[in-house]
Every structure is written in C-alpha cells, then in structure tokens.
Amino acid sequence: VNVRLEVEYDGTAFCGFQVQANVRTVQGELEKAVERLAGEKVRVIGAGRTDAGVHAAGQVVNFHASLRMPPAEVMRALNALLPYDVAVSEATKVPEEFHARFSARSRLYRYWILTGDIRSALLARYTLHKSVPLNLEAMQDASAYLIGRQDFASFAGMGRGVPENADGGTVRTVLQTRLERAQMPTLFGMQAQLIALQVEADAFLPQMVRNIVGTLLDVGTGKLSTEEFRHVVQARDRRAASATAPAQGLCLIKVNY
C-alpha cells in the first residue's frame, strides 16, 4: 500500500530532511522507523526538503510498503518508534500514484521574527531576534513584488540534491505572501511580540524563503528601498540579494494537494 503521513519535527537537532551519510536526518529517522515496522527496505518521499535547523508542523511524506495494519495503528506504531523530535500527526492510505513531492500543488512556509530589545532564551530555537525596529509597511510593499510566476534565481541557495519541482530551473510561482505583527501567548507566561512572514509557492528553491527573509529584513531596517527590492527580484542573480536568514525561524506549515 501507499501510505501518506503528516509529520511534525523540531529541526534543531537534525542536519535537514534529506538522507545523507553519517548524519542525523528526518528522512533517515522516518525510514528507520518504517523499515522496522514493515520489515523491508523502504524509501520515504518528502514534499519539502527542509534545511538543517528548519522545523515542520505539516510536512507530508509517503512510502510504499506491504503493511496490513490500519493507518491509525501505523501512526501509533511509528510514534512509538520515532525519536521525541519527530512525530506523525496523521496517517492515511492513498492511491498508488500519490507522490508527496510531485503531487503537491503548493507549500506554505512561515518565518517568525521576535521583535523588541530583549532576546528570549525560550523562543530562541524557533524565532530570529531583531532588536532594530522594522518598517512592516515597507516590507509588505516589497513582498508584493514576489507574487506571480517569475525567475527567482536571486533567492536561489546552493542546495544539494534534486529541486522540489522536476524541471531544475529557477522559475517558481509565489501564490501569496503575508506579513503581520502578532502578539502571542507563550507556554512560559510572557506575551511574545512577533512578526510572521508567510509565503506560499508551488515549489521553492533551496533556501529561497530564508534568502527572501534576509532581503526583506534589509527593507525593514531601511537598508534597501522597496524599489531596490524589486530590482533584486528582477536581477536573477544571487549576489543581488542579502544574506540568508538563519534556519531556526523557519517552519514548513502546510503542503497542499
């Protein structure tokens, strides 16, 4: 059967999603758990190849294996086998042709920026702290230039392995961006003052969201104008964009099929 899983992970202690020799990866942990359950060698396919340190609340994967138990039991068994920083939140049987990566219509990522003077130890694993005041309106104006089908070579990182869509080029379609202030209660009693950036696209280039965030931060601090941001988008040259924002603020929220 073809099994589809929704997977949540804390990326802090992983060298990214994709299997590599001799390091701890999410795909590697998932394959180890599924193989123990199925008693056979299994390839787990993921919708998004998140980098080291990037989290996921709604990663989607699938695998083919000869398992007889119902999906709910697969979920329970995998959660017992997986380490504490990976969890399966949903398991379903899907048609044989379902492919977590190629069937995906879009991916939604969110990046959290903690604002204010004081950094937080308890939010440090999941946010980027920026004490410089940020001009949210300018960042919103600039982010509008991302929308649509364009060549995003300016935001393409030096990723390993195969790209998220099959063609290998740097043209992608950004479907929506959303930038807003959020005041959130935390488990720890304090209210966090945050800025959330959400980007949805058909597929992403390696480090694309983090390169966009890094460049938008330069707009927020006034180092770049919105007009200059537009030129960065149009330059199709990685050297035009700003530094890559750190991994820990980023989370793969949802994959749409």
Next chain:
Amino acid sequence: VNVRLEVEYDGTAFCGFQVQANVRTVQGELEKAVERLAGEKVRVIGAGRTDAGVHAAGQVVNFHASLRMPPAEVMRALNALLPYDVAVSEATKVPEEFHARFSARSRLYRYWILTGDIRSALLARYTLHKSVPLNLEAMQDASAYLIGRQDFASFAGMGRGVPENADGGTVRTVLQTRLERAQMPTLFGMQAQLIALQVEADAFLPQMVRNIVGTLLDVGTGKLSTEEFRHVVQARDRRAASATAPAQGLCLIKVNY
C-alpha cells in the same frame, strides 16, 4: 552595587541551575558572563534551584560587583555575553541587603501536560505528553489538600545542596494551586490542547512540583482516589507518593518579593 536580574532560560541543555564541576549550569554561565563584565570573581545567587531540564521564564538572581554602568547597559552587555539559551529580561539596582533566595516571599511554578492521542515533536521540549484521558476535576479536588503550611516530606526528592529556605526541614506553605485546561495557539500553526498546573509556595523542596505532578497524574488516571491523595500528603514519606514527573514540562514562572 547589588544587581538584581530577571533571567529566562531553556533548561534542555543544562544540568540544572546550581554550579557543579565539569557540567554546564545556568549559574555557571551567569557567573562567567558577570565575571567577564565586572573583571572580578562574582557569586550569582538564584531564587530557585531548578533541576536539569527545567525551564525558567522569571528566575531572579542577584550579585554584588563594582560595576559603574546603568542597569539597562548591564542587561545589554550580559545578553551579548550569555549563550542563546539564557537571557536577561530585566536588570535593576537593589539595596545591599536584597538576597534573591532569602528575600523571596514565594515562587510560582507551572507544569504543562499535552493531552490527546498524538504527541508533538515541536512541544516535546516543554510539555509532558499524556494520551490517557485525565479526570481534571478529581485532580483539582486532590490538589486542594496541598494548600497550607504542612510537612511535604512525601514530595521531597533527593536534592543536592542547600534547601530553598534556611531551616532544612520539609515544612513548606503552599499558597495556591491551579489546574486548568488551556487551548493555546502555537508558533507552528496548530492549536495545543493542554493542562496547566500552577503551584505557588513560600519555598519548594527538591523535585517537589514534579513529585506532586506525578502523584496528581495518578489521580487523573484513576489509579489513586482524591482520598488516597490526601493520605499521601499526610504520610510524610516519599515512598507514599508516585513517580517523579519528567523535568521538561516544568517552568519557574515568577518569584515574588
């Protein structure tokens, strides 16, 4: 001058608050940072000696040093010197006689339990997951027996070092307990279904909150009646109570002076 700091930390990567040889502790990191700033050997005194893995949003410490800069600058400098998982959220000059531990009137701790079938990878560092349904009303009824000045020997762990109050006995005053369901938004898009236990006491014995939580969980699952919980409190014998709940669900929220 005598400087008072409010300190936040993620306890995951610490062997507790209190300095010990050859391991990473919160007190050790604070003393290293303050010593670099002050250029002299400094003892940092903490209000609560949290165990390995226990977090703090509002730990209070103080230290005596000959520093000339204003407290806001002390805070900024310390945040630049401290590792990512410790942060200073407030710094003030206080009278010479202020002592973070002995001047404290009470400490407030919170313990988070994640409920529901499915564990969470992204909340695993800060919650205990319990998939068994819990009878909250029974736990609330039982927790009422904790209120007041009593001998809490049943909940006393094998702590190292000096106790939080000077007398060394096992009598403490629990001022309030609060147990409630909470649905919280998370940074990761999903809503978390949680139970929070808050306990405020003049001072705590080593592992007292975690031993209370462990025993209340047995009330929640029906293994102990509220009446039996009362007997545990009155037994003054550690062997009467249940297993110690794991550290990661616990956070020192506030110290009152």
